[in-house]
Amino acid sequence: MVEKAGRLSLVAAVAVACLGGVVGGGAVAAAEPVSSFYQPPARFDSTPGAVIRQQPLPVFATVPGADGGWPVAGSQVLYTSRTQDGAPVAVSGTYLDATHPWQGPGERPTVVIAPGTAGQGDQCAMSVAFSTGMYADPVKLSLSANQEAIAAAAWSAAGARVFVTDHIGLGTPGIHTYVNRVESAHGVLDAARAAGNLSGDPDAPLVFWGYSQGGGATAAAAELQPTYAPELNLKGTWAGGPTADLTKVLERVDGTLIGGVIGFAINGFVERNPGLAQYVDEIASPTGRALLDELSDACVGDVIVKHPFLRTSTLTVDGRPILDHMREIPEVVAVLDEQRIGRLTPTSPVLITSGLNDDTVPYGQARQLATDWSDRGAAVTFRTNELPPILPGATLLNHFGPLLIDGYGMDSAVTWLLDRLAD
Structure with missing residues (x-):
């Protein structure tokens, strides 16, 4: 187990992020069309994980750097992945290099975050809202939040490198292939490769973090990793409320x-x-x-x-x-x-969490995913959140409530992943 001091330091960082350390998170970006940055060149490196381009992104919606610097210097990134048919495709995302000493066990890790449902319009890409925490378009009457601000800020404050993928087709050309098992997995795995290229440390310990749509994406990535990206040093995956059986x-x-x-x-x-x-x-x-x-x-x-x-x-x-x-x-x-997750076998540990009364992503299919993987010999931990039914169908409480409870805290996805990083 991770030493108690290490646990407390990281949990403290999480608490700071959750209780207001995500400074600037209430700001709203001026409405502008999604920039030309997201339009890939006619020809680009087709190697999965190749960095096509990057540009500086000041990130206000996070905790200051170790030197007190704020906004934190992030990067918008365009990287190469693969569609379900194997065709090269450009994917966007956000990269935060480490600005704090690593507070956990072992070497500094990279955390790849797969966002939950953002939408299907290009303006909904997480990187569009990442700088200030919110994007609003009064012309389209469209609103998008950086819902991964807390997770990114928490892991960044703990000294990890962070890469948040936008998923295939969000921001970039084409329709976002929402909850597509293979493309969700490719986007996450190639984000990890891109992060390795950006950091110069492709062998760094790696963990995946995702909830809801993001939990389905990290679950799919975990089971495809042994064949699609076997070189990655994947230590553990959190698949919270995963969309395993559509x-x-x-x-x-x-x-x-x-x-x-x-x-x-x-x-x-x-x-x-x-x-x-x-x-x-x-x-x-x-x-x-x-x-x-x-x-x-x-x-x-x-x-x-x-x-x-x-x-x-x-x-x-x-x-x-x-x-x-x-x-x-x-x-x-x-x-x-074809979208069913659980027919392949992860070779690294996976934590699945699900709310017994989740009113949006059913508990039973998440539990079945754990059973399917366990029967295949995978190292699976399954945890049930027993939050009682509160306004069933309202999503915000019985679906998103377990995200906060299971994701952060003393006995949560954070501490479970720390134990995996400690081998």
Whole structure:
């Protein structure tokens, strides 16, 4: 186990970040179009993890550096990854080099953070909101927050290097392939490679951190790492509230505060599987098709404000939920089945956490992921958050509550990952 002093120092850093040390987090960036930085050149290095370009990014939404310097000098990064078909694709992200002495065990690690649901419009990319903590566009009436500010600030304050991926298609050209298992994994694993290239320490100890969509991304990355990126020195992964079985997730999220995210998933599936477009045209009403178009350029904050508690039955030609239609189309069933996480085997330890009463990402499918991996011989720790039901369907409490409880604290993902870094 990590020495108590080491635990307390890092937990203290987390507390500072959570209780107000994330200075500037309330600022709002002036609304500007997503910059040309996100547009990759016609030709770029196709090596996974290659850094295509980077530019300085002053980060206000974090704790000051060890010398008191603030804003912290970060970098916006464009790096190379792979689509599900193996084609090179440019992905954006944010890199924070270490500005504090490492307070944990062993060598200084790199922490790759996979964000939770941000949206599908380019303005929703985490790096767009990363500097000040918030991005607002009064023209589009669109709002996006840097929801990973606490995690990034906490690990940065503890002396780790931090890389936050935007996921494939957020900021960069094309539709964001929301909850696509393979592309989510590639984006995380190649972010780790890019971080190694930026730091000059590709062999540094590495941990993955993700919750909700991010938990699905880190879970997928953990099980693909042995074959896709075997050279990475991956010590441990936190997959909090992971989206491991999309059929069950789509069924649960329909009608919740963020039910509109189902549109993000449909748009992403059609982007990579154009043959599915005909079924969308058959199933969706004119209202449904218009909403899918709207959501392709929307953030999750927009879903909450403009379409709260959306039920997909209001978007179909016959008033049945979209998932009922999906189950009747073999091609769609196959695409959903391809997203199932748990059929490969991580070779490094994984912590899965899930709320027993999670009203957005079901507990049972997270528990099943742990069982599937354990049956394959993986080193899995599963923890249940027993927060009682509070306003079911409101998402903010029973889904995001466990993020704060399980992610931070004395017996949390932070301390579990510290133990993995201590071998």
